[in-house]
Amino acid sequence: MNSTASLATVALPLGFKWTSATAGIKASGRPDMAIAVCESGAAAGAMFTSNQMVAAPVTVGRRHLKATGSIVKAVLVNSGNANCATGTAGLDACQKSCVALADAVGCVFDEVFPSSTGIIGVPLPVEKLIAAAPAAAATLGDTPAHAEAFARAILTTDTKMKVAAQSFEVDGKIVNLWGCSKGAGMIGPQLVPHATMLVYLFTDLSASPELLSSMLTPAVEGSFNSISIDGDMSTNDTVLLLASAKSGVEATGEAVPLFEAALLEVCQSLARQIVDDGEGVTHVVTLDVTGARTDAEAKQIARTIGESPLCKTAWSSADPNWGRLLAAAGRAGVAFDPNDITIEIAGLPVFENGMRSTAFDEAATHAAMSAREYTIALDLHQGTGRSRFLTCDLTHEYVSINADYST
Incomplete structure (x- = not known):
């Protein structure tokens, strides 16, 4: 093949x-x-x-x-x-x-x-x-x-x-x-x-x-x-x-x-x-949500994060604002225990045990997020459900393209 x-x-x-x-x-x-x-x-x-x-x-x-x-x-x-x-x-x-x-x-x-x-x-x-x-x-x-x-x-x-x-x-x-x-x-x-x-x-x-x-x-x-x-x-x-x-x-x-x-x-x-090739895209982000009860619940969380304007604008400037990830996951309509979640950005730990990871390195994470592509991994530790969801950042160029699309 x-x-x-x-x-x-x-x-x-x-x-x-x-x-x-x-x-x-x-x-x-x-x-x-x-x-x-x-x-x-x-x-x-x-x-x-x-x-x-x-x-x-x-x-x-x-x-x-x-x-x-x-x-x-x-x-x-x-x-x-x-x-x-x-x-x-x-x-x-x-x-x-x-x-x-x-x-x-x-x-x-x-x-x-x-x-x-x-x-x-x-x-x-x-x-x-x-x-x-x-x-x-x-x-x-x-x-x-x-x-x-x-x-x-x-x-x-x-x-x-x-x-x-x-x-x-x-x-x-x-x-x-x-x-x-x-x-x-x-x-x-x-x-x-x-x-x-x-x-x-x-x-x-x-x-x-x-x-x-x-x-x-x-x-x-x-x-x-x-x-x-x-x-x-x-x-x-x-x-x-x-x-x-x-x-x-x-x-x-x-x-x-x-x-x-x-x-x-x-x-x-x-x-x-x-x-x-998305309009105004400067960063392509893979959301790897694991440990959900079902694949559907994993995708529900991934889609909510992937379509969050706050998350997407943070990605545009490589801002490691993990709080926005948690907030989006929390409103996805999927029950989970925040104390059980772990989050990594580009392989770097940012959140665990209900709080910022003791190994969180803001400068290193920002540098990793400056790459064209990277992965955000979120593990719910509930089951075997998983979703790999591809999304991107939201930039000024996207707004410019769509602000006057019809004119």
Whole structure:
């Protein structure tokens, strides 16, 4: 098994083609339309935001998956406009864009899976997508350059492309998995099976939609559902896994655990890249909460700490303010005895026996927290529950980016 984020050395999954276009939605003039096609049809597993307020493409995407039995022949992503809170007109616009791409690539409209990302509440200029679809479809290809064009066109406030890949061998046949994602702000996903985080995963494994969904759920739980940049859950969050079956390897026997491991690796890589590229991020912090009664309680504490403005601003200046960690943990809704907790920052003791550790060295801890990445370990000493949660600091730049995002 191998892993890489460099498209130049990636063995892309068979059966897919990708491209991008500049439809004119982004004021910057950068590519804002991404297309992926599997002409023979790909089995799909998908997870979406659990936000009650969802964008039109989430509604339409769910509808299309149900209509086709979770078979997808084309993916259409527009960036620069979320098509959310746009009423019936937004749903109609999404549907029209799917029809336009279906006509351009030769499939049925509900075999097109739509996604959007960008500003909320602005009508989608669907006529631009419709006009761009035929020429864009003519440029589809299966090279690394085509895949990269897709990966770049989905970006909004991201500063870099986010890709990851894995491959493994079964009985002399190679299975490839490649994924890309976008997200830098409005990242606090809690995806359920049924700025924004969008993730597209492509594999040439042969698997049913049901099996793909069952494998996707734990992979997402251990990756995208275990990160936060600002704690704001998007209206458009989507993770889509497509399987073309072109490798000739069936998802049975040893292929299943091998693919599950590859999927988790790719998802965790993409999740880390999202946090590392977060808006204004200067420190990436891993919260390692152990000793909880359950994994769920450990994650509840980790998420509360990871989304605390007081903790995040302290991290921005490498301030070893362990009191904020305890305060956040204490309001997480999980019962524990503060006298039993131990906390270490970057391997240095800061809290034990209900008080500041006798070995606490403020200067050394501050120096350790000045690194780009470090780990905060909190042990509840209650049980075997554990959560590794990836988060970041909160800086002035984040405020600047989001203070005038819509203007």
